[in-house]
């Protein structure tokens with residue numbers, strides 16, 4: 001067990017004032033997450049942050065993530081923050097169902113509602129742009145000679161064109177999560193909560209929706225339903241905007257796996273290349289689709 005985890009567990013026991021046991025939760029690839037419980041039935045979620053995630057841009061600086069987790073908790077969407085430790089958090093344990101892709105597709109109105117509630121809360125202190133993240137990861141891959149998928153940088157012009165198209169319409173930034181894969185949604189007591197604020201920051205809400213759609217493999221009808229549920233209106237330009245953000249999510253998070261694999265960890269039980277290849281294939285499929293041009297036209301109106 002890494003030392004920061006052992007020392008955080010020791011601090012949890014002294015904070016609780018009772019002996020605790022812990023069970024690791026294998027979730028994402030980034031941090032050490034465990035359910036901690038006492039004999040008398042109290043349970044909490046311990047999240048010990050890995051500084052390497054922040055150092056490589058795969059996540060926020062730790063203090064920023066902690067501050068944003070506190071803001072999100074205040075909206076009722078995030079888990080309550082019970083205690084801050086150095087580089088770690090003790091959170092409310094949300095007893096519920098962690099979603100998977102079919103479960104997200106089956107709960108589009110509830111997922112839209114959770115995003116709206118987070119977005120209606122106080123702004124975070126930091127901003128997030130998927131285009132900045134994309135540029136940062138490309139630069140990092142070049143600097144460390146990490147293997148981007150074949151032809152990856154051939155899409156640079158298309159990315160610039162998407163950025164220019166989206167800039168034609170002003171959309172007010174809101175406090176976004178920016179990494180809404182299904183496993184960051186937990187359904188409890190008939191509503192959907194959101195955990196894991198590792199990439200949060202103020203951003204275009206259409207990226208949030210596009211990212212949800214990309215991660216849960218939405219078809220275009222699902223994207224339309226999500227966009228309509230979120231905005232409460234049918235707007236073709238917004239639907240196209242969300243679909244362009246699906247592409248940006250798949251392209252940029254392709255490199256998240258390349259960077260994680262190259263600079264952080266090489267977990268034997270996880271196929272980083274397959275994950276990157278799947279996302280990249282989805283992105284290139286959409287970029288070469290005959291409907292791409294009309295998507296750009298619709299989003300630019």
Ligand SMILES: Nc1ncnc2c1ncn2[C@@H]1O[C@H](COP(=O)(O)OP(=O)(O)O)[C@@H](O)[C@H]1O
Nearest residue numbers: 027028030031045079092093094098183195196
């Ligand atoms: N507050 C919580 N209450 C209950 N379960 C949680 C909580 N936070 C996270 N989890 C569970 O742990 C998993 C991994 O946690 P997460 O914060 O998403 O870490 P990672 O950064 O590794 O993705 C989640 O998918 C969820 O199943």
Ligand SMILES: [Mg+2]
Nearest residue numbers: 027028184196
């Ligand atoms: Mg997660």
